[in-house]
Amino acid sequence: MSTPEVMSLADLRALAGKIRAEVTKAIIGQDEMVDLLLVAMVSEGHVLLEGPPGTAKTFLAQSFATALGLDFGRIQFTPDLLPGDILGSNLFNFQTSQFTLTRGPIFCELLLADEINRTPPKTQAALLEAMQERRVTLDGETHALSDRFLVLATQNPIENQGVYPLPEAQLDRFLFKLLVPYPGEREEAAIVARYGQRQGPPRPADLGVEAVTDSATLSQISAAVSQVTVAEEIVDYVVRLVRATRDHAELSVGASPRAAVLIANAARARAALDGRDYVIPDDVKALAVPTLRHRLTLSPAAEIEGRDLESLVSELVESTEAPR
Numbered sequence: 001m002s003t004p005e006v007m008s009l010a011d012l013r014a015l016a017g018k019i020r021a022e023v024t025k026a027i028i029g030q031d032e033m034v035d036l037l038l039v040a041m042v043s044e045g046h047v048l049l050e051g052p053p054g055t056a057k058t059f060l061a062q063s064f065a066t067a068l069g070l071d072f073g074r075i076q077f078t079p080d081l082l083p084g085d086i087l088g089s090n091l092f093n094f095q096t097s098q099f100t101l102t103r104g105p106i107f108c109e110l111l112l113a114d115e116i117n118r119t120p121p122k123t124q125a126a127l128l129e130a131m132q133e134r135r136v137t138l139d140g141e142t143h144a145l146s147d148r149f150l151v152l153a154t155q156n157p158i159e160n161q162g163v164y165p166l167p168e169a170q171l172d173r174f175l176f177k178l179l180v181p182y183p184g185e186r187e188e189a190a191i192v193a194r195y196g197q198r199q200g201p202p203r204p205a206d207l208g209v210e211a212v213t214d215s216a217t218l219s220q221i222s223a224a225v226s227q228v229t230v231a232e233e234i235v236d237y238v239v240r241l242v243r244a245t246r247d248h249a250e251l252s253v254g255a256s257p258r259a260a261v262l263i264a265n266a267a268r269a270r271a272a273l274d275g276r277d278y279v280i281p282d283d284v285k286a287l288a289v290p291t292l293r294h295r296l297t298l299s300p301a302a303e304i305e306g307r308d309l310e311s312l313v314s315e316l317v318e319s320t321e322a323p324r
Contacts, residue, residue: 007220009227012042013275018212022067026207027060028194029187033178035273036290037064037152042221043269045175045262046131046151048116048166048294055180057154058114059202065110066204068218069211070148073108077119079162083126087136101138106130109146109215113153117163124170127151131173148215168253175262176287177294228268230279233323238263238284241320245296248316250307253297263291281322288317 007015016038023034033049037060040047049057058074065072075086088104105111106127116124130136134145153174155166171177183191195202238260246254267283292313302312 007217007224009224009272009275009277012221012224012272015213015217016042016273019064019067022209022212023060023063025209026063026202026204027056028190029183030056030060030180033060033180034064036176036178036287038273039266039269039287040175041068041150041218042225042273043175043262043265044148044150044222045266046153046173048171048174048177049152049154049180050157050177051154051180052158052182053156055182057180058112059204060180061110061112061152061154063204063209064152065112066209067212068110069214070109070150070218071146071215072110072112073105074112074114075105076114077116077123079118079120081119081123083123086123086126087138090139099139101143103143106136107143107145109148110150110152113151115155116153117155117166120164121167124164124166128170128173131170146215148218171294172256172258174294175266176290178290225268225272227277228271228279229277230264230268231323234267234279234281234284235264237281237320237323238267241284241288241316242292244316244320245292245313248312250299250302250312251296252299253295255292255295259292259295263287266291285317285322289313 019038020031020034024031027034037047039045041064049060051057062072075081084104086104086106088102088107090099091102093100113127126136130145130149131151134147134149136143136145151174156163182188242255242257242260242263245251248254263284264279266287267279270283270287271277271279289310293309296309296313298307298309298312
């Protein structure tokens with residue numbers, strides 16, 4: 001049996017540059033968002049994108065999947081969506097007198113869960129096993145998903161009618177919650193110049209976005225990340241930061257041990273993408289807010305005072321002593 005090729009950190013950094021270049025052919029002014037999606041991809045973490053309509057959340061997911069060369073699936077979440085519409089079902093074949101599995105759209109490599117908060121919790125829960133264990137269970141039988149299975153979910157923060165808040169158990173399975181802002185004035189002018197004269201919806205392929213890798217190459221990434229070490233001082237720093245969220249007077253719910261593990265894994269991925277075989281405190285600091293913002297709950301007193309989770313997490317990062 002031949003030994004699989006091991007991707008070096010230099011090769012991983014070069015590949016990330018190619019993916020970034022392809023995505024930015026279609027997406028303007030979202031460089032930080034693309035970088036965080038790369039971190040999520042390398043650390044095999046799911047991402048929740050929250051932003052107002054028209055900020056290219058869906059288009060970003062499509063462009064990312066195209067550049068990665070992954071099998072792309074999309075589910076438009078609606079109030080009448082059922083778990084079977086996501087997972088599939090076993091249908092009886094009268095010719096063979098056997099049940100045959102009809103696979104749902106979840107059987108893909110990169111799944112876009114569009115407007116995930118528009119469907120009831122029962123249907124949202126259909127993703128829990130898939131996001132945690134990369135498998136689904138239908139009628140007592142377990143079916144494996146792709147090793148590269150990744151969920152990019154979107155939600156609209158503006159509307160509060162006809163939406164269902166995501167359960168805490170579901171939120172905790174997302175590595176990052178990324179807030180998609182409106183573009184700056186110059187970026188918006190560039191968007192209008194590029195797309196304002198086009199007919200019909202834009203597609204990544206029409207804009208020259210090409211696949212620069214594939215599933216086989218992406219499977220080598222874990223070997224590259226395994227070269228990155230996390231020093232004991234960094235582990236201690238991550239633990240102290242996460243535990244500080246549980247002891248904070250303005251937080252009624254802090255981050256779980258899973259959050260600490262995910263921060264450490266994401267920090268390793270960020271270091272690998274930077275070509276380093278070691279994690280530095282800046283890796284943890286850069287990822288703390290997107291990793292923690294959806295895992296914390298303000299206390300009633302803090303809500304009355306109008307406290308903001310973003311600034312609170314930033315204050316925690318600054319007040320937690322980092323190793324030198």
